Amino acid sequence: MTPILAAERLGRVLAGEVPVTLVRDIDLEVSRGEFLAIMGPSGSGKSSLLYLLGLLDTPTSGRLLLDGQDISGYGEDQLAATRLRKLGFVFQFHFLLAEFTVLDNVLLPMRRLGALDENAARRRAEDLLEQLGLREHARKHPHQLSGGQRQRVAIVRALANDPLIILADEPTGNLDTHASANVQQILHDLTHQLGTTVIAVTHDVTFANAADRRIGIVDGQIDPEWRM
Amino acid sequence: MRGSERDFIKRLIDNSPHITVSDEYRKAQKQPAAERWPDGAVEVRRVKPLTEVRGIRGHAQKLVFVESLPGLRAAPVLMGSVVLTFAGRNEGVTLNGIIPAKMKGVSTIEEKLTQGSLEALAANPNGIVIGEGLAKKFGLSMGSVVNAASPGGEVRTLKVVGIFRTGNASYDENQTFVLLKRAQGLLDRANRVNRFIIQLDDPYAAREVAAVIERQVGYKAVSWQESTEDLMSVLLVRNLIMYSVVSAILVVASFGIYNTISTIVMEKIHDIAILKSMGFHARDIRRIFLAEGVILGVLGSLFGVTLGMGLMWLLAQVEIKPPGASDLVHLPIYWGWEQYLLAVGFALASAVGAAYLPARKAGRVQPVAILRGLA
Numbered sequence A: 001m002t003p004i005l006a007a008e009r010l011g012r013v014l015a016g017e018v019p020v021t022l023v024r025d026i027d028l029e030v031s032r033g034e035f036l037a038i039m040g041p042s043g044s045g046k047s048s049l050l051y052l053l054g055l056l057d058t059p060t061s062g063r064l065l066l067d068g069q070d071i072s073g074y075g076e077d078q079l080a081a082t083r084l085r086k087l088g089f090v091f092q093f094h095f096l097l098a099e100f101t102v103l104d105n106v107l108l109p110m111r112r113l114g115a116l117d118e119n120a121a122r123r124r125a126e127d128l129l130e131q132l133g134l135r136e137h138a139r140k141h142p143h144q145l146s147g148g149q150r151q152r153v154a155i156v157r158a159l160a161n162d163p164l165i166i167l168a169d170e171p172t173g174n175l176d177t178h179a180s181a182n183v184q185q186i187l188h189d190l191t192h193q194l195g196t197t198v199i200a201v202t203h204d205v206t207f208a209n210a211a212d213r214r215i216g217i218v219d220g221q222i223d224p225e226w227r228m
Numbered sequence B: 001m002r003g004s005e006r007d008f009i010k011r012l013i014d015n016s017p018h019i020t021v022s023d024e025y026r027k028a029q030k031q032p033a034a035e036r037w038p039d040g041a042v043e044v045r046r047v048k049p050l051t052e053v054r055g056i057r058g059h060a061q062k063l064v065f066v067e068s069l070p071g072l073r074a075a076p077v078l079m080g081s082v083v084l085t086f087a088g089r090n091e092g093v094t095l096n097g098i099i100p101a102k103m104k105g106v107s108t109i110e111e112k113l114t115q116g117s118l119e120a121l122a123a124n125p126n127g128i129v130i131g132e133g134l135a136k137k138f139g140l141s142m143g144s145v146v147n148a149a150s151p152g153g154e155v156r157t158l159k160v161v162g163i164f165r166t167g168n169a170s171y172d173e174n175q176t177f178v179l180l181k182r183a184q185g186l187l188d189r190a191n192r193v194n195r196f197i198i199q200l201d202d203p204y205a206a207r208e209v210a211a212v213i214e215r216q217v218g219y220k221a222v223s224w225q226e227s228t229e230d231l232m233s234v235l236l237v238r239n240l241i242m243y244s245v246v247s248a249i250l251v252v253a254s255f256g257i258y259n260t261i262s263t264i265v266m267e268k269i270h271d272i273a274i275l276k277s278m279g280f281h282a283r284d285i286r287r288i289f290l291a292e293g294v295i296l297g298v299l300g301s302l303f304g305v306t307l308g309m310g311l312m313w314l315l316a317q318v319e320i321k322p323p324g325a326s327d328l329v330h331l332p333i334y335w336g337w338e339q340y341l342l343a344v345g346f347a348l349a350s351a352v353g354a355a356y357l358p359a360r361k362a363g364r365v366q367p368v369a370i371l372r373g374l375a
């Protein structure tokens, strides 16, 4: 089976007076439905790699294949369209729009994609919120929720357009143990029950242990010797 | 501004003839020899000027032609200077010999009569209609008798049968009206006429109609636009100044909108990064902030139009006494809807223009740049 995501000698150098190498020579294959944890010391380039894998940033070298498609030649609009349809993001700090209700936050990517009509989109959004135990919070605004609840809303929103891959950057970094365990369980269930692929950057050993596979990044490179 | 301009033009159109045909030629007439050989080097020496009694030659047929044109009324006038004498005082005035029935069709003079009537003038071959200013100066009233003396030495005794007031002090002091026949006798211009005064249904066609008449009749036909060209160019300069000031205000307002939208973009840069990471296109983001500019423009326009109408209403209450006029008048205010449309149109256009730059900047936000700042 072809990997859902394949990086070939992927590199990213920030241009400038003194060029900064964020990541280099990344060879990585992620299978469909896999739960991959990316670990490593602070400042080693984990987030930078995640942005490249999530099409938020463009590599300066190497190739990236998403769902068998080489996205190297994509323009900005094409990348945006691909993100909208195939990818979902969860970040360490909640990333919801403060002026919108929980439901509207979840509906945002669905409305932009327009694959479902308004009623169907609402039904799907409410179902997803229900599944993650957020049903009664649908009409609330993000500031009325706890950190764990917000992170779950972010996951629901990432799932809204039924993406191939969820990319998460330290999704439990800001949560207490109980909420972390909850988020970890949800991501785990996603991969094993829905077949969604999850790539998560984490420092959290418990979380990483729940993943199918762990890789370590050191100085912008995959370190095969790396141990937790 | 628009109000006073329209008021001004309306006065011009109402109070002066739309077209005046006078007994003058636009160009000096060529010598017959020069006409015969237009390319030849013709020089005629010792040209003797024709001792023509001034006036429109063949005016009767020419008037018939003019009146045959559609959408206009014409009246023949013999104009000249006379000296009025009353109780030992002399005053030079302009005498207009008119046919009252025709004059009614081309002039508002009848409406301006405060006493007497044009019918009274028609009925009385020795009647004269004078302005209020002259009446005051001479102490004349209805029925007063004055002597009129022409430069040629003719003298007639005339009786005041009408007094008018136009509000224009110089007109009210200098213009007098008598019957055409009487003027012809007094000025010793038997059967002559030196003016056609023409009124059009559509005053703005005056220029074209004047050209047609001039071509046919041969005499100079001056439209009101031509005779007031200098005034019109003053109006043009005034409009240029007005629109420059308005544009400057719009530029300032545009900076305001630019600043507002720029600030909102900076405040919302986090949300912009969220939307873009989610897969919103640059143009989606741009549209949001352009819409913001339009909303600001619409709100501002509504507020501005309301405020403007209020101020115009206040201005309309102001009474002034223009120089040269004898009455208090309200400031002329023009309420036409198209000026609001124009103002709103330009305000909206400048709002969108001002919003475009920050909107474009918002569209170009790189989510990764914002995310890196947070991580």
Ligand SMILES: Nc1ncnc2c1ncn2[C@@H]1O[C@H](COP(=O)(O)OP(=O)(O)O)[C@@H](O)[C@H]1O
Pocket: A014, A020, A021, A022, A040, A041, A042, A043, A044, A045, A046, A047, A048, A049, B372, B375
């Ligand atoms: N805009 C930038 N300019 C210079 N250095 C940067 C910039 N962004 C990130 N870096 C550096 O790149 C390295 C990788 O950063 P990051 O991917 O955020 O690491 P991690 O997520 O593993 O902590 C860090 O050392 C960071 O300081």
Ligand SMILES: [Mg+2]
Pocket: A046, A047, A048, B375
């Ligand atoms: Mg990081």
